[in-house]
Amino acid sequence: MASRVAVHQGPNPKANLGAGKQKIVQADGKNRRALRDIGNLVPVPAAGGKTRISRPATRDGKVLVNGGKPADKHNKKAIADGAPGNVRKDAVKVKPDEVTVINSDKEQVDCREEFLRNGINRAGGKSGRTYTSTLLARSKVACGMANKPNDSIVDIDAEDVNNELAVVEYVEDMYNFYKEIEECGLVKDYMGLQPDINARMRAILVDWLIEVHRKFELMPETLYLTVNIMDRFLAMKTTPRTELQLVGLASMLLACKYEEIWAPEANDFIAISHNAYVRNQLLAMEKSILRKLRWNLTIPTPYVFLVRYTKASLPYDSQVENMVFFLAELGLGNYSTAILYRPSMLAASTVYAARCTLNKTPLWTETLKHQTRYSEDQLIDCAKLLVSFHSECGAAGNKLKAAYTKYSSPDRGAVALFPPAKCLLSVKASSS
Template sequence: MASRAVVHQGPNPTGAAKQKMVPVEGKNRRALRDIGNLVPAPAADAKTRVMTRPIRGGKLLVNGGKPADKQKEAIVEGVAGNVRKNACKPKPYEVIVISSDDEEDDCRDEVLRSGSGLRSVSSKRAGGKSGRTYTSTLLARSKVACGIVNKSKDLIVDIDAEDINNELAVVEYVEDMYNFYKETEECGRVYDYMGLQPNINARMRAILVDWLIEVHRKFELMPESLYLTVNIMDRFLAMKTVPRSELQLVGMGSMLVACKYEEIWAPEVNDFIAISNNAYVRNHLLVMEKSILGKLEWNLTIPTPYVFLVRYIKASLPYDSELENMVFFFAELGLVNYSTTILYRPSMLAASAVYAARCTLNKTPLWTETLKHQTAYAEDQLIDCAKLLVSYHSQCGAAENKLKGAYSKYSSPDRGAVALFPPAKSLLSMEASSS
């Protein structure tokens, strides 16, 4: 809203009729009348001046704190506003002009064009002079503080908006839940333990996990069971030395425990004995199950990569079943390989699987603001892990590669045959250039 400067004549000491308020040429708005104990200060010369100081001790300070001429000093008396006036008649003064809406709109447009509220914002020129109002400065800085100026064109999408009426989606708590998962994922994370296992190595572990993927598919188990099985197995191997002959038994015992935790109808002990080609007897598996639970102190509530995969796939809008299958394919390749399981935390492995899948399917953009917000990972943080996953994908079709569990699973039509897609050339070229 524009404000106009007006010329205000002081009271007539002789009691004559009050002079009319005459607007300055080109300005037609009346100024506000004096409020409280502020009175107009006489200017020292013919030029108009802006009042910048309050009254102190009965004296009005103008022009940077200098007292006005005592011959022209105005003294306030009483609440009624009775004013004693000297012989000199106060000269007109100019009321401060408040910045107009047009000026603020121009400043707002300039801020959005410049991309930074702290940069110099050009204001309107008045009377041949340029300047910047306090309003425009505060407006620009407020935009920077609120993140409006630097906000990307790719807005963050509320991925829970469609589930607001779904009680099972627990929209009110889902953000807090995943913040808790991120805080506690280190508790269930497994670090390098192969140095403590003299009888087994990473290659043996990979063969075991590849076999467990096939068993999981044969039993038609829930996805959660597979990820929890691998986590239980790794945590147990990090605590106890296992002979090579019992490594498969450890995998079977881990899956039995995970199924009892996750499945409604868990496979029976005899089912595991049969699928292992009767390599063990019933009592062996029950003893191993008890040993695993004792070592882990019955702590089975662990945020596995699957917990984060579900959320990150949902954030990878729009929904695409092909992308979903590709993400799970990369995640299971990560489970098979010891290095990715040890080097990267579950949330980063899940986010890298999403990134590798988007690169393989040539999604644009490769990483959105919504994914960055939900995963709390930037694109450059995921490059290394994603390159490892894509390198595993490129090795799946090799004849010398005996680990065919995940590859066969995701080569079937019911999984979209995503394993047959060519590996992401962009990440493979980055790997070649870096090496």
């Protein structure tokens, strides 16, 4: 028996606008003509207990009937369009197996969720695997990829979603920006332009600044910004050796004003230098540095990348963190690492050298590669330099022991006392 369908006609524009309810207008049977096969129309319950008809499937503007064939004038029969039950006698009965049912929106959503959950079983079996996935699995087995461990990329910010200070929504964009502008803070080779100072004098100055930084209990960011300001100034202005320490003091004074909440005063820096300079000299050097740098102190230093890359070195280990910053401070004092490598590469190499020193496996993970954008081969040269600094800082004849003493204390894990990474030292010996 053909289904009885009620058609709900839209509001009449000539109807009274004050009417509270819409009226059901019955068709007169002259203006509306029904299809012979209305199996693609499904009565859908509407609000208020009324019934509406879902939209028929069409192709090129034509109504589809009888398995998708366009309707013509010979297979249309007129029926009354009115209340339920008013169906013309000549309406064609549709067999149940010929009715094509269009699912409602809710049923379509349920089917889609089941598809995403279980997948499409093209082979008709119970496994739910597609033909493509089967071929891909066979290819992996043939190539030996199926036996490799599952080293996937870990979302290192997942635990900080509710931490407002972690700014998870912007952290990726921030580090993309840091990678783009880090070239602005690169220091060119300036020792050839300095007739009165050399790399050894710079190393002595940085070693002393590490001690001053520890004495004042300053933030880690301050030390890295201090060295960056000092190097950029020395690359722009010829400086006599008598003013080299003054440049270091003024650079740390500026870095403290930029990074610290309670920055040491100028008199504190004068006192810690044993009154080698007076207050006016320190302030004059501070002004000179700002003019040369054009007040540009917002530079991504290695510390910015060290924090991010250490977080990506999973699982978290305090020894790895202390070793990373120990090797990074050794790299600050070396002129070659400051000139040859950009901050992001120096930070990534430091993390790699720290993991090698502590025998972490794997030495370089997919998560670290994703966050740093450096492969293990790109970091090997810089990491060997850092490990060589580690092997030399504990030597008896080495007088630059500020970083070594700082990280030999138990509160920093005494990581300086660990033996250097033998794997990197052996690579260096074989290559030489």
